[in-house]
Amino acid sequence: MNSPLKVAVLGCGSVGSQVVRLLQEQSDDLAARIGAPIELAGVAVRRLDAPREVELPDELLTTDAIGLVTRGDIDLVVEVIGGIEPARSLILAALENGASVVTANKALLAEDGPTLYEAADKAGRDLYFEAAVAGAIPILRPLRESLAGDKVTRVLGIVNGTTNFILDKMDTSGAGFADALSEAQDLGYAEADPTADVEGFDAAAKAAILASLAFHTRVTAADVYREGISEVTAADVASARDMGSVVKLLAICELRDGAVSARVHPAMIPASHPLASVRGAYNAVFVESEAAGQLMFYGPGAGGSPTASAVLGDLVTVARNKLAGTRGAGESAYAARELLPMGETVTSYHVQLDVDDRAGVLAAVANAFADQGVSIQTVRQEGRGADAQLVVVSHPATDAALAATVDHLRNMDIVRDVTSVMRVEGAE
Amino acid sequence: MNSPLKVAVLGCGSVGSQVVRLLQEQSDDLAARIGAPIELAGVAVRRLDAPREVELPDELLTTDAIGLVTRGDIDLVVEVIGGIEPARSLILAALENGASVVTANKALLAEDGPTLYEAADKAGRDLYFEAAVAGAIPILRPLRESLAGDKVTRVLGIVNGTTNFILDKMDTSGAGFADALSEAQDLGYAEADPTADVEGFDAAAKAAILASLAFHTRVTAADVYREGISEVTAADVASARDMGSVVKLLAICELRDGAVSARVHPAMIPASHPLASVRGAYNAVFVESEAAGQLMFYGPGAGGSPTASAVLGDLVTVARNKLAGTRGAGESAYAARELLPMGETVTSYHVQLDVDDRAGVLAAVANAFADQGVSIQTVRQEGRGADAQLVVVSHPATDAALAATVDHLRNMDIVRDVTSVMRVEGAE
Structure with missing residues (x-):
């Protein structure tokens, strides 16, 4: 068995406390699966005296998060504080100091992921974040x-x-x-x-x-x-x-x-x-x-314990990589694709209309779709008189054409109200 | 970009042909994701002139599978022949010759997995097999x-x-x-x-x-x-x-x-x-x-193309590992657990009986369960006269006690026939 890997946990809220609990309860299994014990080296919190869902020796708690990640002997850092700062600075400091990082921070990754990925590449360390999307689900x-x-x-x-x-x-x-x-x-x-x-x-x-x-x-x-x-x-x-x-x-x-x-x-x-x-x-x-x-x-998709499961799964992997002196696949952005504006995205619309109950209404509504080059998949006519309704589902078209169609419908005399507009997915 | 990694594919049936197709069609993406091109070095088949779902240069085809995996320059071997032999010998030879192996061979892994895992450990090479269970599903x-x-x-x-x-x-x-x-x-x-x-x-x-x-x-x-x-x-x-x-x-x-x-x-x-x-x-x-x-x-869970997707996913991982001079996690059997005999397994039974339509039948059937220490969750009585039926769902009990209960029911005078016996799962 190798010597222990030291892990620092940043944040001890609903996720952090469960991460700590699992590190304690599963320590034998984790050691067997990793090939080295995991030693909890410190937990950074905002207030030392806050109530917690897990028991921790006082000497492991600190309010000095940056001091913890830069103290020199930390192999692995778990960031479960959330938000942009100080999470970003702490992750960057951890990577610079040679630690591999596991985070659940979707907001930070979605706002500034590339900065983190590049820091991980430069440091030759892992940055894993399974818990950031859909909680416990491996996706x-x-x-x-x-x-x-x-x-x-x-x-x-x-x-x-x-x-x-x-x-x-x-x-x-x-x-x-x-x-x-x-x-x-x-x-x-x-x-x-x-x-x-x-x-x-x-x-x-x-x-x-x-x-x-x-x-x-x-x-x-x-x-x-x-x-x-x-x-x-x-x-x-x-x-x-x-x-x-x-x-x-x-x-x-x-x-x-x-x-x-x-x-x-x-x-x-x-x-x-x-x-x-x-x-x-x-x-x-x-x-x-x-x-x-x-x-x-x-x-x-959420919850302290499920999210902690995803964090621990990543922790096992980055710990194994650390022991093997390697790292997992980093960012893969080689395709550098263009982004399609919403108006050019192809979708289908479901549109429900209160209409006048007279001859020619269906034709007029159908024309409003045709004018924008949108073809209709189904039309259902319901009710009579003041309750007359049309429910239209379009074939796929650009979102811009569909939105323009709805705008036009709203302004038609025979349309009393557009009561529901919603995109349709997963139908083909 | 690194120099190409050479892959040998063993078998060119419904899965193998799709593996070859994806290697050809996705070669640029695979190279970008791996960090080195994948070069198809040879495809071992049973008959050179068999019809195939993919076009292949004649010089890549060989009937000499063992010659292919031992020729000295093969980095990666995909085994999609299936069955025990010659698949096992080929995988063992591939590992001994320094190749990492991806296989879809559930029968072989389930019969003799440890032999393969130990050979992979000894060789310091990867043995991956995502495609062996549930086809394309990453499980x-x-x-x-x-x-x-x-x-x-x-x-x-x-x-x-x-x-x-x-x-x-x-x-x-x-x-x-x-x-x-x-x-x-x-x-x-x-x-x-x-x-x-x-x-x-x-x-x-x-x-x-x-x-x-x-x-x-x-x-x-x-x-x-x-x-x-x-x-x-x-x-x-x-x-x-x-x-x-x-x-x-x-x-x-x-x-x-x-x-x-x-x-x-x-x-x-x-x-x-x-x-x-x-x-x-x-x-x-x-x-x-x-x-x-x-x-x-x-x-x-099956099909050439979905199974090939799982094979290729593994191939990317073992190729990355090869380039990094490392390997993924091997067999993890540290827990060495005992196996529970079926009789000691705890399940619930659903039992449907044709019974005599007279007073005391329900009590007698209930006693048959109680005699084995099995408690009843629900009983439904249906029909009258010659169509009288009882449908019993037990609480969880050992399979042995439940099976003994059913045996006893079959021999009871008031039970004309046991028409359905099935275990119940996923109910709690």
């Missing part, structure tokens, strides 16, 4: 390694548990967004300020990371088109159900003619799609590739 | 690496597409086993001799590999308890449906008090279980671990 490693001989063409992910819980609740109970959000907050699935989740910022960060890995290029959170779920209504959800679909907030990464479309928005997907049955706060990532076909990875 | 790498910091407690796998197709067909159409098998054969999902699939031999090999990796111990195919699906009747499937379940052939690997239960048998699982919606010839592996919770990996 980054499969994309980076298992599918490295294949050509990934599309990734559809339910990568935010809060919004999936809310949409699932709306679907099963008929509740509106506000009520479902309120229940999610009561149950601890949503924060008091739910913006990062419900407006899709969290999912967009994950989409950027997924697109970068899937397509071997650089995509940042700012490159990701983003719509949240706060505008999704009970009527949208009911309308989806009427056509045998469910509404999900999807992180979508697609390759089209060599360019990358990366976007986050609510979409209707058929109930038969494997993602449709992902319930509650669970996450799942659906991957399409040329040779493998359709794969799906499913599991808990 | 072995997640078990070996992503979950290396966690404690896997159970693996439930639908790992044989042929039997899943047949059971799905029986479920959706009400067909009996023979008709569903016949359709599977017509569609190319089942072989003319379907024994290896329908009797669970294929799934048992995969269960052995999954159990070995999940629990860090050695499990061979001979250690796996095995029942196939040829005795599953339309009545079993209908009975499952009546209780909101479906019948699946499961590969089950469980840790119980530190010992391993590895088994393959048909089981009823609730329709709400993520595995229940795995349709047709798709595969999925459901993993339970202490920290991560419940994960599922889903995708195509």
Whole structure:
């Protein structure tokens, strides 16, 4: 057995405390799997006297995070503080000081990943971050390694548990967004300020990371088109159900003619799609590739213990690499692909309209689609008189043409109201 | 860029031809991802003039497989011949000659894996085999690496597409086993001799590999308890449906008090279980671990192109390792666990009985369970007179106690027939 590897853990909140717990409880197994014991050398916290979910000797706790990562004997650093600073400075200092780093920091990776990747390359150290996307679900490693001989063409992910819980609740109970959000907050699935989740910022960060890995290029959170779920209504959800679909907030990464479309928005997907049955706060990532076909990875997308499982998996790998004097595959951005603007992205729309109940309405609406070069897949006419409705599902077209069509519909005399507009995914 | 790595492909059937195609079509991407070009140095085939799904220069083809792997300049060997010999000798020769090996050979790994692992260790070379279980689905790498910091407690796998197709067909159409098998054969999902699939031999090999990796111990195919699906009747499937379940052939690997239960048998699982919606010839592996919770990996479990995707993913990894002068994690069997005999395995039974329609029948049946120390979870009484039926679902008990209960029921005067006996999984 080799001499122990020293690990510093930065942050001891819900994830950090579980990382520490697993390091303690699984120490024999970890040593057997790595080939050397892991020694917890220090835990950086904001306040020494804060209550914690794990028992720790006082001498391991410090408020001096930078002192911990630069003290000279740290082999491995786990960063589970989150946010941009001081996490970035700490990771950079850790790499410069010869440590390999495992992080769960999606926001930092999506905003400034290349700075970190380059620092890891320069230092010849590992930077692993499986826990940054979809919690416990192994998805980054499969994309980076298992599918490295294949050509990934599309990734559809339910990568935010809060919004999936809310949409699932709306679907099963008929509740509106506000009520479902309120229940999610009561149950601890949503924060008091739910913006990062419900407006899709969290999912967009994950989409950027997924697109970068899937397509071997650089995509940042700012490159990701983003719509949240706060505008999704009970009527949208009911309308989806009427056509045998469910509404999900999807992180979508697609390759089209060599360019990358990366976007986050609510979409209707058929109930038969494997993602449709992902319930509650669970996450799942659906991957399409040329040779493998359709794969799906499913599991808990958040939570201290699941996220810690992903962190520890990475820790075992970087520890093995450290012992072997090597490192894993670093950033792979050789393809340097262009980004497709949202308007040029090809999608389908589901549009529900309150219309006047008279002859010629269907023709006029059909013309509004045709004028933008959008062809119609199905039209359903429902109700009579003041309740007359049209439900139109388009064939795939550019998002710009579809948006222009909807704008035009809103201004037509015979259209009393556009009651639901939503993109449709996963239907082919 | 480094100088090319030379790869020999052994076998050019449905998988081998797709491996060769991907090597040709993706060569630029593979070179960028590996850091060196991959040069196809030779393809060993049985007959030089056989029709092939891929175009190959004549000079690359050889019938001298052992000559190819021992010629001295081969860096990487892909073995997709299948079966025990000559595959084993070829892999051993390749390792001895300094090549790293990627194989899809589940039968060989499940029968004699340790011999191969030891040869790889001795040679200091990689032996990777993601394609051996569940085709394109990345499952072995997640078990070996992503979950290396966690404690896997159970693996439930639908790992044989042929039997899943047949059971799905029986479920959706009400067909009996023979008709569903016949359709599977017509569609190319089942072989003319379907024994290896329908009797669970294929799934048992995969269960052995999954159990070995999940629990860090050695499990061979001979250690796996095995029942196939040829005795599953339309009545079993209908009975499952009546209780909101479906019948699946499961590969089950469980840790119980530190010992391993590895088994393959048909089981009823609730329709709400993520595995229940795995349709047709798709595969999925459901993993339970202490920290991560419940994960599922889903995708195509067979086919030339999906299997080749898994082979190529491994090839990229072992090529990177070769370039870095290192190797990936080898066999991890440090836990050296005991195997639990089937009789001591804890399961639940679903039992359906034709019974006499008279007072005291339910009490007598309940006593038969109680006599073996088995407690009953639910009893449903159906029909009257000559159609009187009891459907009993037990609480978990040892398989031996449950089997003894069924034996006893079969001999009771008031029991006219035991019409369906099946284990129940995934219910807790």
